[in-house]
Amino acid sequence: MVPEINYWAVLIATASSMVVGTIWYTPKVFGTRWAKLANVDMDRPGASAVLPIVVTVFVSFVTAWVLAGATAIAWHFYGGGYLWTAIATAVALWAGFTAARFITHDAFEGRPSSLTVLNIAHELVTVLLMAVIIGVWPPAGTV
Secondary structure, three states: OOOOOOHHHHHHHHHHHHHHHHHHOOHHHHHHHHHHHHOOOOOOOHHHHHHHHHHHHHHHHHHHHHHHHHHHHHHHHHOOOHHHHHHHHHHHHHHHHHHHHHHHHHHHHOOOHHHHHHHHHHHHHHHHHHHHHHHHOOOOOOO
16 A cells, blocks of 8 residues: 655655754754854855755655655554554654664764754654644545
């Protein structure tokens, strides 16, 4: 079975990831703290950010697409409200894959735990917003 996916919701969820990142990493929010903890020079030329932004758009699309598919599968299996299924799926995937992997890698790399918390919190906010978008706009014919 191929899960039903609303690709418009996936595209908007992809864009929402960019909005969250733009706000999150603004110097007045967490950008200055993140740059200090991660040893990132915020004054580097803007052209050097082009490739990371392109990569981020691509992986954000993949994340939104996987979340949409996993939500559809979970909804078919468990039933219930589509929005709550999307949120529960996002939290489960975030905890089991994103947060767990960040914690493991950061521990081995000796990164500050405050950087790990900042990064996994960003990822949680990102996938929760994606889940809300996907959850309120389910595929046609499913709800």
